[in-house]
Amino acid sequence: MTRAGTVGTVNVGLLGCGNVGAALVELLAERRDAIAARTGIMLDVTRVAVRDVAKHRSVTPPPGVLTDSAADVVKDPDVEIVVELIGGLEPARELVLDALAAGKPVVTGNKELLATAGAELFDAAGKAGVDLLFEAAVGGGIPLIRPLRESLAGERVERVMGIVNGTTNYILTRMTEAGASYQEALAEAQQLGYAEADPTADVEGHDAAAKAAILAGIAFGVKVTDADVHREGVSGVTATDIAYAGRLGYLVKLLAIAEMVDGQVAVRVHPVMIPREHPLAAVRESFNAVFVEGAAVGELMFYGRGAGGRPSASAVLGDLIDAAVNLRRGAHAPIGTLASARLRPIDELSSQFYLSIEVADRPGVLAAVAGVFGEHDVSIRSMEQVGLGDEAELVFITHTAAERAMQATIAGLDALEVVDRVGSLIRVVGPE
């Protein structure tokens, strides 16, 4: 084992050796010499904390490397940089804070941690004057956090819209391209290992909401936790919604959106209809992408694999090299602080809307329904009846309307005797 402080070697302590951690160890073995040639730094993983030391592993590390005490790894005076890949809030939060307090740079891919305790961690890293890097936390292998923080440091970002959950994007892609129902597409995603047996965290948008909170913090410098993010998932999206979207030139995508609206930051996750020509519409299957609109730079998009051991490990390794180079130079990337600010709630936003309602199939129904839209000043851009008799549905796209007015319209429609059920409400992005 190389001693800490030897010129040219940086000792790394790894917390967690699951999917991403194991891929990182493998990648480091493959790339260590190339990295040393490029940067003059040999990265040595000298300590690895795992839950079960006895568990069989594809790679057997030298004796003394594995431990079941993550705290020991953080405290080890030989460990100069801590890579946290345990996931979850605790004990990850405490371990990361301990490492930062000890002046050790931290690389993490932990989205829950950043979405819950990001501001606290940013402050701790700033006070300690060491790096806190987390490229892998959003968009897996896609270089995204670094471009937002550094390349766009001078840019006034106006909006960030991301496909940040591969499971739901796979489901919506199959519904769109193969005409699958939501249940069929979900079952297929589960068979392929894209979706968990309990898919709630993905399909109800919890995973995307955590990533939205992180993106909003980076793009706008404000404190946002996942609890602040308005959240709607994809489980209510129907084949009718997708088909109608297609006929009008739209695709349905689950988007994480953070934008500046009248000086306030609004953050939300919900299904969106986007025009077929929009760059996000071409993001298929389990791929991720983040679309950024800036005042000077215009439209940007970053696309790639949002999950998976090797893509995420690639992002962790990029951060690790950066942290090691900075450490040897006595420098660190400026992290900034996250300011407290009022976030703009969704009922203060406006949008175009798609709405489907199940109705009785008889004369006069449309007049009654249209009357409710009119009462609330929601103007209808297009309408179509889908199905007949008991299957009759009306699908609408509105002009831009206030979210509150749309919610009042839905309540009014719900109360109509001729309306059997109000179905999907999907916001529409794009030109009117």
Place this chain on the structure above:
Amino acid sequence: MTRAGTVGTVNVGLLGCGNVGAALVELLAERRDAIAARTGIMLDVTRVAVRDVAKHRSVTPPPGVLTDSAADVVKDPDVEIVVELIGGLEPARELVLDALAAGKPVVTGNKELLATAGAELFDAAGKAGVDLLFEAAVGGGIPLIRPLRESLAGERVERVMGIVNGTTNYILTRMTEAGASYQEALAEAQQLGYAEADPTADVEGHDAAAKAAILAGIAFGVKVTDADVHREGVSGVTATDIAYAGRLGYLVKLLAIAEMVDGQVAVRVHPVMIPREHPLAAVRESFNAVFVEGAAVGELMFYGRGAGGRPSASAVLGDLIDAAVNLRRGAHAPIGTLASARLRPIDELSSQFYLSIEVADRPGVLAAVAGVFGEHDVSIRSMEQVGLGDEAELVFITHTAAERAMQATIAGLDALEVVDRVGSLIRVVGPE
């Protein structure tokens, strides 16, 4: 004027105040306070070199700022960072070398300079231990160079394919979507200001070749100049090619490609047929995008505005902030060196090919033509006759074949009495 060395202020000397330079001055005025709040650094443009000091400008700088001597700006002891936006090889090269030798970081958007003298500049920056940053040189406003250099520092890049010229992408988009001829689409691009009166640099691929050379250097660390890049433009692409591509599920794009083939780097610019589902296929009109394949990270794409004053100025500003922060910390980004290496010439590559030939419309022609393919071991995947009589064309797509075998096939076809003319040869990317 703030004095150099005052804590918190960094004095910038700007060489060239055209489209991008003027946008940079404007952007700095808008964003100076926000940048200072974020980084603790006030960026002051204290000297600006222009060709004609007397020319009317939308912004009038304070007296003493404008000069017609770029050398004076570089030498000015108050100027701490030099931004070179003159373009072209000389005097830009000399000025940048002088700045680096004086220990001043340089930010440039000059693709000709980097594609011609990149290795020399990298060495000079390395020796001086100062930053040489050039995000704006490829892909305009798209953060691309920094992610490749830093985020992917640990990644083994296998291939980079870019739509790096907006003019030709606009032309091909109009040919594809509006059925325009090449001449019509070019005229439209000229009317919109996307193409110059003499469009040679764009349509014959010179601009893209310079960018390909820069990308190859960054991605693979080898010395490549624009003269090393095999280059074919779009002026030979016909409506027939585009239509046939479309029927088979392909789009035609002009790509800059740098890839590792059997341990050697191959770099080229030519039209390519890519599958409609490929992320690059969704890059429309004058947008740019660079698609990267890495061993661990898989597929990535970076998309945005490849040209224009404000997008390019945004990239320059990101670099400028980075250089200023590094300067105040006494650090700089590791630039590495470009190694001399044999580049793999195009006739040692393999590909699938699309080929169109004008033929006499009579029995036996296909047998003669197919015979020539067979002689050279080029296997045909699909064939179609387009048009009749004097207008008859045969269009082929081959299985993967050696470039040399394909060139020999073309020579053989040219010699056939029944072949009036060999038309377009377009390489095909994607699964067979």
